[in-house]
Amino acid sequence: MLTAIGQSSAQYALRDPDIRLMLRVRADEPGAFEQLVLLFQQRLVVIMKPMVGSREEAEDLAQEAFLRVYKSRKNYHPKAKFSTWLFTIANNLALNSIRSKKRRPQVSYLTSESGQQQQVGVDQRLPEKQSQPEIHLHNVELADVIARALDGLNERQRMAVVLNKYEDMNYADIAVVMGLTPKAVKSLLSRARVNLREVLKKYIYMDGAAPENCEP
């Protein structure tokens, strides 16, 4: 199989087991596509959920990403890590979905821990700056606050954050997925962190840990 895919592709395939699996999908090997779905479904949904807000929509988009992989399997030629290619498809789908939602009424869908979906107006997306947080804020509520803070980032910052945080991708790989330069990714992630810190600063030390090396 490796000789049939060219030397550089073969080198990629040797390094990346996901590429070898995708090449089996390309060869229509029975069971290979299902194996690929099982391997990446959770990772795709984890990436998609903060982008689109609800798990249902995240699953729909993840499914669409897999079907696009399947449809284009015959044209697949490994040029980078397989996951980079898959997440590039996912990024495009997520951004298209967000753009089409923006053309509809401006609401953001946030799903609470219990799975209940709430509709929240744009002006309510971030926690009120003046409110005093309770000392023993429950983890679930804290997760809700963090979800809102993440939702307050623009979509490119959000995608850079989830790829870095949940996929542990470096700047070069994120740049490929998002069609940017590594320098632009560095800037995106830095601004995202500053924005998150601004919104979450009231909650940062609520787990009881004292600020390190911070003078009174």
Place this chain on the structure above:
Amino acid sequence: MNEPEHPDDSLEKEELYSSYLDGELTEEEAREFEAKLASSPEERANFQAMKKTWEMLDYLPKPDVTMAFTAKTMEKMKALSNPTVAIKEYSYGDRGLLIAAALLVLFAGGFGVGSLSFNDTTRVDIELVNNLRLYENKNLYEQIENIEFLKKLDAPDLFGQEPSGL
């Protein structure tokens, strides 16, 4: 009195924090950065706040994929590779051949069934003609238990010959 920081300096500093956290600095850059942090409590506090913010994202629950996800995806994949869709990709020449073959099979099948049914009908008709009297009197014969009795009824001395004109 400290002079206010230039916005570009602040941006650069934040990018440095971010790159350090992401392991994107070279070894030398990282060493320089750590030395700077060690000497400035204010920078240390800012950096710690940024680090802590990033760690807070771990509080977000990661959604589990629903049980039906894989099955649904496979179902849609199979629908994509459905042969009824694939037939649309045949050329006109191929389609002509397929239609001709189908017609040939239909014709041959029809002829076979037709001849079989004709032969059966003929055989049944001949049998019916040969035994017509038997079939006509079937109900009557069924009431007679003994064939000898039937033969005696047929004897002329029992009832005599009826005039043929009656």
